[in-house]
Amino acid sequence: MNLEFYKYQGTGNDFIIVDNRSELFPKKDTKINSKISKLCERHFGIGADGLILLEKCKGYDFNMVYYNSDGREGTMCGNGGRCTVDLAKYLKIFERETTFLGFDGVHHASVEVDNKIKLQMKNVQEVKKRDGFFLDTGSPHYVVMVDDIYNYPVKEKGRIIAHLEPYGKKGTNVNFVEQNGNNSFFVRTYERGVEDETLSCGTGVVASAISMFHAQQTKSKNINIITRGGHLNISFKIDNNGGYHSIFLKGAVEKVYQGHLFGF
Template sequence: MMLTFYKYQGTGNDFVIIDNRQSILTKNDTKLFARLCDRKFGIGADGLMLLELPNNEQDDFTMVYFNADGKESSMCGNGGRCLVAFAAYLGVISDTATFTAIDGPHKATIKKDLVHLQMQNVSLIEKFDTHLFLDTGSPHHVTMVRELANYDVKNIGRKIRNGAPYFEKGSNVNFVEKKQDGVFDVRTYERGVEDETLSCGTGVTAVALSMHATNLTDRQEVVVNTLGGELKVTFQETENGYENIFLIGPAKQVFKGEIEW
């Protein structure tokens, strides 16, 4: 059988997307998803998403996300933005969306080719001597470094991701360098991909909140430069933590194709 797929990217974070509203695929076919994401033997992607029918009357669709290893994963911010763009392409939505992902409900708006994705509120940011830890839909370790361009992200990121206290469950690992007030560069090692990616949406969100929480910026609109391009994060600080968090950036269709499965 031939499977129709779409390839999308958000600041270089790339995804295979499948319209699964007719339940073509089952969610337990992890070997298939891993093969489709394989850059040598498949299509090649950091992850795979299924756009499915909503489970309630409020939603426009449901987001189901799998890492490149084929396993269903926690929230993917860039993936969510790409799926919103895909839903608009299909005509499922116009310029606003309400959908549910593994971490709960999300809202999004498309404005001038940029997808504004509302993330979950963050009430807790753990501060340590060498890093911060927080969950922005996915777990993130955030640490400041110097000379980020020359940093060994892959090897050091892998060591942190697999070490204490994360071990097998793991954490995404973000290395950050401040460029100017409200502007930061980041490189991210992603679990599930088990490598550095060009961009990570939940990681960019974690970085923006961490920089504000440690007084490295007082701005509530933060620019974060990834290897794949620029993203913005806006938020509001409240007595309960951070709310009204939006991840903002482009999401582009790269191509449409068919593959035997």
């Protein structure tokens, strides 16, 4: 089987994306998880933090299916969503604005005048305090502030926290945050399913921005986040019950290259 794929990155968070509107991708193959894992492996495969399928979806422009680099189907991926939106525009599925379905429900997105992708994320109704903060932004995230973030042992500390008992069998993503301005923060993220630090995490920076506002570290509802892979902007509004809505994640993406999977 010869399948075309696109390699994308959004602030260093990289993905293999397949246009699966023809339904040729072998999702029901009993070995599909190990095959995806091999594709995402950086020495023997293409290399990526995850694999995404862009599929047809009745009532929406498309459906996004996300797999972690370990081959297991994951939850919502913010940077992956932004990359998939850019591919959908490249494939002429839409022009400037789109509505699509992800793991966590309906998402709206637009291509801004600076060609950055602005993606609406799911509402957040609750932020739990557990030494740090725990919340769901499409994927579960734990957020904690640290000092000297550039030298912080993210992988070692993240692996321990991610699989603690309160977060269940699937675990949680872990974000380490340090403030570097009134409405600016540096974030490093340990991602479950990747089981390592990634250069950026979309749902993670959203969780971090909301947590920092919730912790009164900033009064701004428009927050800039710096990751090892680049800069992202998060904006949101607050409802009468203290929940967060109209949450938008904005940043640049890049189609790095495209190729073909032979004998997949």
